[in-house]
Amino acid sequence: MGRISWCPGCGNFAILRAFEKASQRVIKEGYDIAISSGIGCHGKISDYLNLPSFHVIHGRVPPFLTGLKLANPNLIVVGFSGDGDGLNEGVEHFVHAARRNTDITIILHNNGVFGLTTGQVTATSPKGWKSKSTPYGNPEYPINACQLMLASGATFVARVFTGEQKRMAEIFYRAMKHKGFSFVEVLQPCMSFNNFWDLRKEVFWVEKAESVYEAMRKCEDARACGIFYTEEKETYEDVVWRSMF
Amino acid sequence: MNVCIAGAAGDGIRGAGVILGKIFCKLGYSVFVYQEYQSRIRGGHNASVVRASEREINSHGYYYDALICLRDYVFEKHVERLRGVLVCDSSFNLEHDRKVEFPITETVKKLNLPDISRNIAAISVFCKSFGIEAEVVESVIRESLGKAGERNLEVVRAVYENLDITVGQVRRVGERKELVSGAKAIAEGMLDAGLKFYYAYPMTPATPILHILAADNRCVALQPESEIAAIMMAIGSAFGGERAAVGTSGGGFALMSESISLAGMAEIPVLIILAQRSGPSTGMATFTAQQDLYFALNPAHGEFPLIVASPLTIEDSYRLAGELLNLSWKFQTPAILLTEKHITESYTTAKLGGVVKKEVEIFREKSSEIFKRYEITESGVSPYASPPALVKANSNEHDEYGFATDDAEIATEMYAKRMRKEEKIAKVVANLEPYIEIKNGKDWIVTWGSNFGAVKEVAEELGFSVAAVRFMRPLFLPKISGEVFCVECNYTGLLARLLEAEGLEVKRILRWDGRPFTPEEIRREVERWAE
Numbered sequence: 107m108g109r110i111s112w113c114p115g116c117g118n119f120a121i122l123r124a125f126e127k128a129s130q131r132v133i134k135e136g137y138d139i140a141i142s143s144g145i146g147c148h149g150k151i152s153d154y155l156n157l158p159s160f161h162v163i164h165g166r167v168p169p170f171l172t173g174l175k176l177a178n179p180n181l182i183v184v185g186f187s188g189d190g191d192g193l194n195e196g197v198e199h200f201v202h203a204a205r206r207n208t209d210i211t212i213i214l215h216n217n218g219v220f221g222l223t224t225g226q227v228t229a230t231s232p233k234g235w236k237s238k239s240t241p242y243g244n245p246e247y248p249i250n251a252c253q254l255m256l257a258s259g260a261t262f263v264a265r266v267f268t269g270e271q272k273r274m275a276e277i278f279y280r281a282m283k284h285k286g287f288s289f290v291e292v293l294q295p296c297m298s299f300n301n302f303w304d305l306r307k308e309v310f311w312v313e314k315a316e317s318v319y320e321a322m323r324k325c326e327d328a329r330a331c332g333i334f335y336t337e338e339k340e341t342y343e344d345v346v347w348r349s350m351f
Numbered sequence: 352m353n354v355c356i357a358g359a360a361g362d363g364i365r366g367a368g369v370i371l372g373k374i375f376c377k378l379g380y381s382v383f384v385y386q387e388y389q390s391r392i393r394g395g396h397n398a399s400v401v402r403a404s405e406r407e408i409n410s411h412g413y414y415y416d417a418l419i420c421l422r423d424y425v426f427e428k429h430v431e432r433l434r435g436v437l438v439c440d441s442s443f444n445l446e447h448d449r450k451v452e453f454p455i456t457e458t459v460k461k462l463n464l465p466d467i468s469r470n471i472a473a474i475s476v477f478c479k480s481f482g483i484e485a486e487v488v489e490s491v492i493r494e495s496l497g498k499a500g501e502r503n504l505e506v507v508r509a510v511y512e513n514l515d516i517t518v519g520q521v522r523r524v525g526e527r528k529e530l531v532s533g534a535k536a537i538a539e540g541m542l543d544a545g546l547k548f549y550y551a552y553p554m555t556p557a558t559p560i561l562h563i564l565a566a567d568n569r570c571v572a573l574q575p576e577s578e579i580a581a582i583m584m585a586i587g588s589a590f591g592g593e594r595a596a597v598g599t600s601g602g603g604f605a606l607m608s609e610s611i612s613l614a615g616m617a618e619i620p621v622l623i624i625l626a627q628r629s630g631p632s633t634g635m636a637t638f639t640a641q642q643d644l645y646f647a648l649n650p651a652h653g654e655f656p657l658i659v660a661s662p663l664t665i666e667d668s669y670r671l672a673g674e675l676l677n678l679s680w681k682f683q684t685p686a687i688l689l690t691e692k693h694i695t696e697s698y699t700t701a702k703l704g705g706v707v708k709k710e711v712e713i714f715r716e717k718s719s720e721i722f723k724r725y726e727i728t729e730s731g732v733s734p735y736a737s738p739p740a741l742v743k744a745n746s747n748e749h750d751e752y753g754f755a756t757d758d759a760e761i762a763t764e765m766y767a768k769r770m771r772k773e774e775k776i777a778k779v780v781a782n783l784e785p786y787i788e789i790k791n792g793k794d795w796i797v798t799w800g801s802n803f804g805a806v807k808e809v810a811e812e813l814g815f816s817v818a819a820v821r822f823m824r825p826l827f828l829p830k831i832s833g834e835v836f837c838v839e840c841n842y843t844g845l846l847a848r849l850l851e852a853e854g855l856e857v858k859r860i861l862r863w864d865g866r867p868f869t870p871e872e873i874r875r876e877v878e879r880w881a882e
């Protein structure tokens with residue numbers, strides 16, 4: 107495997123370990139997994155997992171996975187994206203993949219910052235936050251990724267915190283097993299540019315909601331964690347393949 | 352014989368052109384249909400020029416032997432080109448010495464048919480007055496419109512029963528031929544070469560390819576959220592081991608740039624159809640051009656092997672689309688079919704066939720060892736693998752296993768490995784007719800793309816030799832001397848500049864008005880140079 111180049115203490119380690127656990131469980135059940143990642147610190151995870159992988163370009167993980175899943179529907183495909191990667195550069199793909207209910211899983215490494223480019227604001231950075239590119243404070247309001255995905259039609263939406271590896275592994279597992287578009291936001295402190303490790307004291311867990319509207323309210327507080335919503339709905343691949351034959 | 356059908360958007364001009372084309376095909380003629388239409392759904396001015404000949408042709412003509420007007424106001428735009436008969440509604444007050452009039456609108460109304468049936472009525476008037484049997488017209492309408500067209504047969508009958516003028520005699524000259532559009536030819540070429548996925552965001556003039564493939568269940572054709580998504584999906588499918596292609600025009604091609612570079616770096620085969628239209632920017636969306644040659648040759652950042660070819664005719668677009676998809680997989684690198692509106696949206700008599708899928712080996716087995724996907728080889732081509740094989744691909748520079756690296760030594764070798772493919776590609780392309788030469792005399796007309804049809808005719812008439820470039824990268828320029836003309840649809844002479852770089856002196860024949868060349872116009876330009 108590639109030699110890990112993340113900073114000591116980086117939340118990416120916990121994501122890596124939790125995903126290893128979850129993927130081993132899935133593979134033991136007889137499934138094949140292929141992964142992809144975007145550009146940023148998170149994207150390096152492709153090199154660190156002993157799985158078929160494609161480290162693609164900035165923001166374009168969901169369409170890549172859509173094409174791969176269509177070509178080989180037997181694969182469980184998982185994408186790793188960053189808040190910059192997936193909510194700045196490539197946000198349209200998130201919306202459309204969720205809308206189609208493409209059977210892919212997206213794990214969003216949300217550290218509230220462009221890590222790899224050394225600390226600028228992203229779409230999830232709080233208003234007023236001073237970063238290298240916003241020395242007078244971030245003038246923009248942050249986006250709530252789970253709400254965006256719920257509104258777009260995702261059929262599995264969850265949020266976890268890197269401080270809780272075990273729960274994270276369980277949720278990754280369930281997300282992969284869910285048939286349809288699964289979205290897991292991981293609150294991941296960046297030791298070098300946005301260390302919110304203390305958040306662990308404030309994180310709280312909520313139960314799954316019965317409706318999208320209830321789920322929207324449940325995930326409104328950015329510290330709320332848990333599986334907010336799941337739904338069984340026909341997947342994009344199933345519809346496309348059925349129309350063919 | 353060169354016939355123009357003109358009217359407004361919504362009058363069914365395009366369909367009428369195709370039906371008239373098929374009528375000539377049925378009588379054994381070689382046919383070319385040029386469609387000129389505006390970027391609007393109703394009103395304005397559309398025209399369809401249908402040329403039929405006993406010789407093989409690949410262009411329409413400038414002067415019309417007949418003009419069929421479905422609106423009175425379009426007459427003025429075309430009268431300068433009319434050298435024969437005007438066919439129109441008897442209620443139009445148009446001045447012309449040779450006229451065939453018929454109460455077209457009234458007949459359609461009486462039969463309680465929708466307005467659009469006027470196009471069939473007008474064609475029938477033309478056919479009857481040119482001695483074409485009703486059965487020929489009827490059978491083409493039945494084939495083209497199916498059940499939905501049944502009632503149009505009443506219009507044909509009404510015209511044939513009530514019109515008694517003969518102004519010409521179109522004879523049967525041979526066996527029935529097939530009329531195909533460039534879009535259809537490109538689609539068939541890709542399918543014959545094993546296409547399984549086609550992703551496209553609608554953009555004129557590439558859109559008809561999407562429509563054709565969406566209705567064909569030999570492949571999956573989908574419309575994603577953008578051109579970026581389209582090419583990333585294609586890369587995903589190709590990584591999954593299936594042949595995929597995308598199609599667009601200049602603006603959408605620009606959006607694909609970063610992903611084309613990714614395909615070059617990760618050595619993923621993908622075919623991109625770039626159907627040119629008049630630019631820059633939105634330009635004239637429904638008009639033809641050849642402005643994107645250098646863009647296609649340099650589509651993205653970094654250096655990587657790339658194959659670019661431009662078809663000369665509709666039949667050639669079938670062959671090259673298939674050839675490029677095969678080459679892309681053989682060499683694991685992107686390929687671009689650089690074509691034009693005047694190919695994709697025109698129609699001609701063509702026999703499609705001969706393209707076959709050239710299989711490549713794909714390793715797809717699970718294993719505990721990581722697949723050496725980027726093995727350094729002499730040819731530069733490494734073994735291909737798809738998941739569930741343990742295969743790793745990367746947009747970063749990488750080692751033989753696909754792991755990211757910035758090691759100077761590995762980077763030196765890996766970059767060179769990729770680039771070595773260019774030498775191999777050049778060797779293969781050298782045997783694929785990279786350009787066509789037709790020797791008629793010591794002086795030359797050079798061209799590329801759809802101008803070929805018109806150039807070939809003029810050159811034969813005037814005794815010029817023809818050189819037409821098909822492969823643009825790798826580029827092989829014909830060895831020529833004497834007086835050299837270069838015909839292109841752009842402002843600066845993009846191919847002409849490449850010829851000049853070889854030390855040739857080139858006389859440019861250019862246009863950038865969105866209209867394709869006819870033989871008559873090229874002839875006029877050549878003669879003007881002589882003055």
Ligand SMILES: Cc1ncc(C[n+]2csc(CCOP(=O)(O)OP(=O)(O)O)c2C)c(N)n1
Nearest residue numbers: 146147148164188189190191219220221222
């Ligand atoms: C098209 C493009 N624009 C910009 C970059 C530069 N870039 C590299 S990583 C990055 C930001 C990554 O932020 P995020 O996705 O949050 O990942 P993190 O490093 O925080 O994990 C940017 C802008 C790029 N690689 N590609």
Ligand code: SF4
Nearest residue numbers: 113116147221296297
């Ligand atoms: S910069 Fe931040 S996100 Fe990137 S590796 Fe270091 S700690 Fe992790």
Ligand SMILES: [Mg+2]
Nearest residue numbers: 188189217219
């Ligand atoms: Mg980030």
